[in-house]
Amino acid sequence: MEKTTLFDKIWDSHVVRHVPAGPDVFFIDKHFIHEVTSPVAFLNLEKRGISVKYPYRTIATPDHNVPTVDQDQTIKDKLSRMQVEKLRENCKKYGIELHDLGSAHHGIVHVIGPELGVTQPGMTIVCGDSHTSTHGAFGAIAFGIGTSEVEMVLATQCIMQSKPKKMRISVEGELGKGVTSKDIILYIISKISAAGATGYFVEYAGSAIRNLSMEARMTICNMSIEMGARGGLIAPDETTFNYLKGRQYTPKGEDWEKAVAYWKTLKTDEGATFDKEYQFDAADIEPMITYGTNPGMGIKVKDRIPTTEGMEGSNKTTYLKSLDYMGFQPGEPVKGKLVDYVFVGSCTNGRIEDIRAVAEFVKGKKKADNITAWIVPGSREVEKMAHEEGLVKILEEAGFELRQPGCSACLAMNDDKIPAGKYAVSTSNRNFEGRQGPGARTMLASPLTVAAVAVTGRITDPREVFEN
Amino acid sequence: MAYDKFTVLIDTAVPLPTENVDTDQIIPARFLKATEREGFGDNLFRDWRYDVEGNPKKEFVLNDSTYSGKILVAGKNFGSGSSREHAVWAIYDYGFRCVVSSFFADIFKNNCLNIGVLPVTVSPEFADKLFAAITADPKTEIEINLPEQKITLLSTGESESFDINEYKKSNMQNGFDDIDYLLSMSSEIDVFAASR
Ligand code: SF4
Numbered sequence: 001m002e003k004t005t006l007f008d009k010i011w012d013s014h015v016v017r018h019v020p021a022g023p024d025v026f027f028i029d030k031h032f033i034h035e036v037t038s039p040v041a042f043l044n045l046e047k048r049g050i051s052v053k054y055p056y057r058t059i060a061t062p063d064h065n066v067p068t069v070d071q072d073q074t075i076k077d078k079l080s081r082m083q084v085e086k087l088r089e090n091c092k093k094y095g096i097e098l099h100d101l102g103s104a105h106h107g108i109v110h111v112i113g114p115e116l117g118v119t120q121p122g123m124t125i126v127c128g129d130s131h132t133s134t135h136g137a138f139g140a141i142a143f144g145i146g147t148s149e150v151e152m153v154l155a156t157q158c159i160m161q162s163k164p165k166k167m168r169i170s171v172e173g174e175l176g177k178g179v180t181s182k183d184i185i186l187y188i189i190s191k192i193s194a195a196g197a198t199g200y201f202v203e204y205a206g207s208a209i210r211n212l213s214m215e216a217r218m219t220i221c222n223m224s225i226e227m228g229a230r231g232g233l234i235a236p237d238e239t240t241f242n243y244l245k246g247r248q249y250t251p252k253g254e255d256w257e258k259a260v261a262y263w264k265t266l267k268t269d270e271g272a273t274f275d276k277e278y279q280f281d282a283a284d285i286e287p288m289i290t291y292g293t294n295p296g297m298g299i300k301v302k303d304r305i306p307t308t309e310g311m312e313g314s315n316k317t318t319y320l321k322s323l324d325y326m327g328f329q330p331g332e333p334v335k336g337k338l339v340d341y342v343f344v345g346s347c348t349n350g351r352i353e354d355i356r357a358v359a360e361f362v363k364g365k366k367k368a369d370n371i372t373a374w375i376v377p378g379s380r381e382v383e384k385m386a387h388e389e390g391l392v393k394i395l396e397e398a399g400f401e402l403r404q405p406g407c408s409a410c411l412a413m414n415d416d417k418i419p420a421g422k423y424a425v426s427t428s429n430r431n432f433e434g435r436q437g438p439g440a441r442t443m444l445a446s447p448l449t450v451a452a453v454a455v456t457g458r459i460t461d462p463r464e465v466f467e468n
Numbered sequence: 469m470a471y472d473k474f475t476v477l478i479d480t481a482v483p484l485p486t487e488n489v490d491t492d493q494i495i496p497a498r499f500l501k502a503t504e505r506e507g508f509g510d511n512l513f514r515d516w517r518y519d520v521e522g523n524p525k526k527e528f529v530l531n532d533s534t535y536s537g538k539i540l541v542a543g544k545n546f547g548s549g550s551s552r553e554h555a556v557w558a559i560y561d562y563g564f565r566c567v568v569s570s571f572f573a574d575i576f577k578n579n580c581l582n583i584g585v586l587p588v589t590v591s592p593e594f595a596d597k598l599f600a601a602i603t604a605d606p607k608t609e610i611e612i613n614l615p616e617q618k619i620t621l622l623s624t625g626e627s628e629s630f631d632i633n634e635y636k637k638s639n640m641q642n643g644f645d646d647i648d649y650l651l652s653m654s655s656e657i658d659v660f661a662a663s664r
Contacts, residue, residue, distance in 0.1 A: 016660045017653065022635025025650065027660055037552065039503035050651070054661065065501065079501035086503050130551040130575060146553035146579035147505075148645065156650040158657055162633065164574075194488060195545040198574055228548060230574055294488050294548070314543055318487040411497040411550075420520070432492040432549060434515050 037128030041151035068403035107379020110347035117247025136233035137217035170206035173282035181216035182446035186288035194296030198228030349427035350378030361451035367399035368457025471584030480537035490549035509561030547576025
């Protein structure tokens with residue numbers, strides 16, 4: 001029998017039709033929508049006079065644009081309010097399940113999907129948001145789409161897609177103390193660059209990946225897009241099944257047994273080939289941080305910013321422009337630099353494990369005076385657990401400000417903006433110019449590193465704080 | 469949504485050699501709040517184009533009247549980042565019909581093809597030639613020939629062919645979109661869906 005990859009297995013079983021010399025007509029099992037990229041899609045449906053084909057395959061939540069305070073009140077910003085109201089209207093009109101502000105399962109779309117058990121192995125999942133790749137952690141093909149494609153999925157449950165190439169990235173060995181899955185992915189991106197996986201779908205493999213929790217796997221798959229990949233996925237295993245068991249939307253009883261039996265078949269055959277392979281050693285990975293304006297510009301916290309040696313032309317100009325924006329010099333160390341804000345949140349690191357890690361770290365300590373510390377849970381469920389586990393108390397005692405769930409300062413569409421020129425060390429996924437507010441300077445890092453920065457007020461290797 | 473047909477475009481171009489231009493630069497998130505697809509062109513490259521008070525920044529190429537045209541020639545890895553189609557709407561709404569680069573981010577390229585902006589991938593060498601020619605003479609015309617899949621620098625006659633998949637090509641030439649195609653196979657999809 002032909003040896004195939006996990007990606008092939010899922011992809012091929014979702015092709016409705018191969019268009020000659022064109023893309024595949026690709027069937028979508030689950031579709032998530034939010035308030036920002038869906039209104040125009042609904043508007044166009046109306047213009048065409050068509051309806052939503054399978055409303056039960058779409059799930060909605062407002063997350064990108066919502067305030068993270070006073071969520072029980074009317075949204076003050078007029079345009080945000082309009083988008084959220086449009087989402088409510090559209091969901092009602094077409095019978096789409098909505099997890100609205102304040103409801104038990106409200107949150108960032110990529111946090112609630114897994115939480116509800118909507119995300120399952122072997123599925124195809126899309127959303128008008130590039131970090132849909134998060135769901136790949138469950139062994140699903142999940143990727144971000146544009147609004148035209150949102151419209152296609154609503155209208156036909158299909159999109160037209162050319163099959164991407166396949167890449168496997170293996171990380172073998174044991175992670176050192178203080179090193180997290182965020183460091184793994186920042187390390188990988190720094191090695192293969194912010195465009196290094198463009199045109200590919202990535203499978204993550206190896207013992208270091210298999211040993212990770214579901215939350216940690218989601219962090220990795222989440223950032224696949226930051227190296228240009230369409231998405232990333234990890235073969236499902238016992239960790240996956242244990243996470244999913246008993247969740248609201250997962251199969252129950254006999255159906256569960258059947259589902260697990262199928263899910264166990266979802267892996268890459270021994271000897272299957274990839275278009276490209278990378279191998280990394282977990283022992284080489286240390287706490288990472290970005291110093292520039294794309295996620296590929298990352299270094300170990302202890303290292304110096306690369307010099308321009310060997311760079312030429314527009315490459316060098318772009319590099320210097322980026323450092324200029326950040327207010328950094330080539331060749332200088334990042335460690336010890338003063339920071340103004342820390343942000344713990346987003347669909348990359350806004351899950352309960354992340355909040356536990358930060359709370360454990362700052363327990364009995366105080367944030368530095370120069371730091372404003374925001375912690376924004378990825379969902380209501382996470383928020384609730386953080387309260388129940390006493391984490392909120394620990395964090396508030398340490399001087400962190402807890403906000404209500406949403407994307408918040410990850411993309412700064414609401415009021416949670418980092419002021420121009422200020423430095424933020426953030427657990428989110430993008431350090432683009434102005435991403436966290438016009439002129440904001442973002443450095444991406446793990447929740448542990450962020451916690452260490454919060455306590456010391458400076459760029460710090462978390463391992464050094466552990467030791468004291 | 470249907471868009472204008474694209475066959476042959478001959479026009480001057482605007483050069484933007486910066487590499488890794490991400491979608492947050494093309495259109496910052498705070499301008500994504502509209503519920504209709506109109507008026508995005510005003511905020512194209514907003515933070516590079518205007519200062520905080522809203523005054524145009526003279527040094528940015530869109531504020532430099534020597535350059536104009538329906539073609540944007542961009543640096544390597546253009547359009548990385550978010551899946552926001554608003555980035556392409558802004559480009560389209562501003563008046564561009566074609567973006568040329570030596571490397572595009574995936575989702576961005578798809579989004580372009582879906583709304584009628586032609587992404588043309590050229591070799592890094594050809595991209596350099598284009599930048600040099602446009603800066604030397606902003607009136608330099610470029611021909612984008614979709615039926616022949618060819619881009620030509622008219623001043624020197626140098627040309628290069630580019631790739632586009634047959635299906636997308638015919639869509640662009642006819643101003644069709646994928647939904648028209650998908651709707652035509654509705655019952656086939658129903659049968660498939662029933663098996664899932
Ligand atoms: S948290 Fe950030 S990356 Fe995640 S969905 Fe929201 S805006 Fe996108």
